[in-house]
Amino acid sequence: MLTPSEKKTFKFIQQYFMEKGYAPTLKEIAQGIGINSRGVVHRYLKSLESSHLITILPNRKRGIHLNPEANENIPLVPTIPLLGRIAAGHPIEAIEGRDEINLADFIMNADRFALQVTGDSMMEAGILDGDTVIIKHQNTANNGDIIVALIDGIEATLKRLKRLPDGMVLLMPENKFMETIAYEPERVQIQGVVVGQLRSYQ
Amino acid sequence: MLTPSEKKTFKFIQQYFMEKGYAPTLKEIAQGIGINSRGVVHRYLKSLESSHLITILPNRKRGIHLNPEANENIPLVPTIPLLGRIAAGHPIEAIEGRDEINLADFIMNADRFALQVTGDSMMEAGILDGDTVIIKHQNTANNGDIIVALIDGIEATLKRLKRLPDGMVLLMPENKFMETIAYEPERVQIQGVVVGQLRSYQ
DNA sequence: GATAATAGAGAACAAATAGAGAACATTCAA
DNA sequence: TTGAATGTTCTCTATTTGTTCTCTATTATC
Numbered sequence: 001m002l003t004p005s006e007k008k009t010f011k012f013i014q015q016y017f018m019e020k021g022y023a024p025t026l027k028e029i030a031q032g033i034g035i036n037s038r039g040v041v042h043r044y045l046k047s048l049e050s051s052h053l054i055t056i057l058p059n060r061k062r063g064i065h066l067n068p069e070a071n072e073n074i075p076l077v078p079t080i081p082l083l084g085r086i087a088a089g090h091p092i093e094a095i096e097g098r099d100e101i102n103l104a105d106f107i108m109n110a111d112r113f114a115l116q117v118t119g120d121s122m123m124e125a126g127i128l129d130g131d132t133v134i135i136k137h138q139n140t141a142n143n144g145d146i147i148v149a150l151i152d153g154i155e156a157t158l159k160r161l162k163r164l165p166d167g168m169v170l171l172m173p174e175n176k177f178m179e180t181i182a183y184e185p186e187r188v189q190i191q192g193v194v195v196g197q198l199r200s201y202q
Numbered sequence: 203m204l205t206p207s208e209k210k211t212f213k214f215i216q217q218y219f220m221e222k223g224y225a226p227t228l229k230e231i232a233q234g235i236g237i238n239s240r241g242v243v244h245r246y247l248k249s250l251e252s253s254h255l256i257t258i259l260p261n262r263k264r265g266i267h268l269n270p271e272a273n274e275n276i277p278l279v280p281t282i283p284l285l286g287r288i289a290a291g292h293p294i295e296a297i298e299g300r301d302e303i304n305l306a307d308f309i310m311n312a313d314r315f316a317l318q319v320t321g322d323s324m325m326e327a328g329i330l331d332g333d334t335v336i337i338k339h340q341n342t343a344n345n346g347d348i349i350v351a352l353i354d355g356i357e358a359t360l361k362r363l364k365r366l367p368d369g370m371v372l373l374m375p376e377n378k379f380m381e382t383i384a385y386e387p388e389r390v391q392i393q394g395v396v397v398g399q400l401r402s403y404q
Numbered sequence: 405g406a407t408a409a410t411a412g413a414g415a416a417c418a419a420a421t422a423g424a425g426a427a428c429a430t431t432c433a434a
Numbered sequence: 435t436t437g438a439a440t441g442t443t444c445t446c447t448a449t450t451t452g453t454t455c456t457c458t459a460t461t462a463t464c
Contacts, residue, residue, distance in 0.1 A: 001224060001225075001264070001265075001267075002223075002224060003224070003263070003264065003421075003422090004222075004224060004264075005421085005422070005423095007223065007224065014315060015315075017339055018315055018337075018339065021341065021352065021391055021393055025439085025440060025441085026440070026441065026442095027439085027440075035423060035424085036423080036424065036425085037423055037424050037425065038425095038440080038441075038442090039423085039425070039426090039441095039442080039443075039444080040422070040424075042441070042442060042443085043423095058430095059429080059430050059440090059441060059442080060430095060440095060441080061430090061431060061432075061440055061441075062440090066313040066339065067313070068313045068338075086318070086319060086320065086335075086358050086359070086360050117288060118288065126325075126329070126330040126333070126401065128328040133288075145403075146403065148288065156288050193403075195402065195403050195404050196400065196403060197399070197400065198398065198399065198400060199399040200397065200398050201347075201348065201395075201397050201398060202397050202398075205409090205410065205411090206410090207410075207411065227450080227451060227452085228451070228452065228453095229450085229451075237411085237412065237413085238412080238414080239411095239412060239413050240414090240451075240452075240453090241412090241414070241415090241452095241453080241454075241455080242411070242412055242413075242414095244452070244453060244454085245411095245412095247452095258452095260419095260452085260453090261418080261419055261451090261452060261453080262419095262420075262451095263419090263420055263421060263450075263451055264451090265420095265452085
């Protein structure tokens with residue numbers, strides 16, 4: 001179990017790694033977490049090592065490794081550090097305030113489930129073949145939402161919703177090679193709304 | 203059975219755990235449930251321990267463990283049910299075997315972090331303005347990987363990597379309105395590889 | 405009314421944590 | 435080779451925190 005100081009130390013190391021591409025010195029860590037003593041930092045590092053979060057190469061300068069396989073030791077909060085904003089042509093810009101993403105907030109919820117997407121009908125909305133979408137189960141949706149709809153009780157589809165003033169329901173793909181189709185409202189049953197999306201490149 | 207105060211205490215601890223990743227101090231619990239006395243909190247903790255809801259590590263600061271069996275409503279491993287595969291024009295197809303997505307496997311790892319993407323340079327790869335990409339920290343990458351690169355030690359960018367036989371490094375945007383640029387290898391420092399992606403529609 | 409259970413305040417002490425900084429060993433670059 | 439920077443091990447101090455008490459108040463029950 002990490003103390004708050006140890007956690008702070010660990011986060012600083014992660015962030016430093018990202019920005020510089022190499023590990024910080026003990027002095028830099030000390031400054032980064034707001035203390036003066038290298039000895040104290042060393043104590044925190046020893047503790048992080050015994051939690052298998054890092055590996056210390058003895059006596060090496062900047063000899064800290066982040067351990068990839070360490071998730072079992074921080075099991076409780078599904079968070080990942082959010083280090084900043086990346087835009088082409090600029091240095092990575094730090095984000096004040098929010099410094100981590102809580103996956104629980106992001107998607108976990110009793111009324112949510114996942115679907116794996118096949119096909120390219122939502123390609124131009126950034127939803128590609130093989131992606132996973134997180135659906136919030138609900139029977140209504142707003143204009144412009146991306147929804148899971150059941151047509152005639154059988155055919156399921158992922159489309160953007162638009163209701164016309166005359167009552168017709170448009171299900172619009174985000175792919176210029178595919179056509180929007182209009183349905184009578186009673187043929188379309190809304191199953192849920194897309195609230196998130198995941199993609200794995202591994 | 204628990205008294206109302208004990209229940210309140212237990213809920214506060216659960217919530218604190220989810221948010222911070224470590225246990226609260228007695229003082230924090232006291233404030234959290236609206237009293238002043240650490241001694242009283244300690245009494246509640248003893249009671250929660252004898253109900254096997256928590257374990258107290260004696261004399262440890264923040265030495266409270268939530269007992270997993272008593273905690274079934276809060277999953278330790280964040281998962282979301284994966285209901286099937288959706289393809290335009292077909293019913294939702296069930297997936298045998300895998301029926302839930304483990305978010306910990308998906309992204310959480312000590313050497314991973316998140317970056318928020320600004321701009322449209324990777325649009326055609328389905329990475330849109332505002333998306334969050336999960337980066338695995340590493341200094342090497344394969345041809346075709348989407349990487350975070352530092353150019354001349356300053357400028358950070360998200361591009362697809364291609365190495366030419368003559369040693370030059372191509373950083374290719376996925377946007378037909380932007381141009382691929384070739385760099386001498388010593389100007390490009392690889393910071394990490396994109397291993398995942400999140401998008402929130404909320 | 406007596407009794408027990410619940411709630412809370414707060415004092416007193418022991419122990420853990422956070423931090424400073426000295427002293428020495430080791431690296432690493434000039 | 436040498437010196438500065440860095441890692442490592444210590445001892446010391448202060449503060450916070452956990453723990454155990456005793457005391458008071460309220461409420462419900464017999």
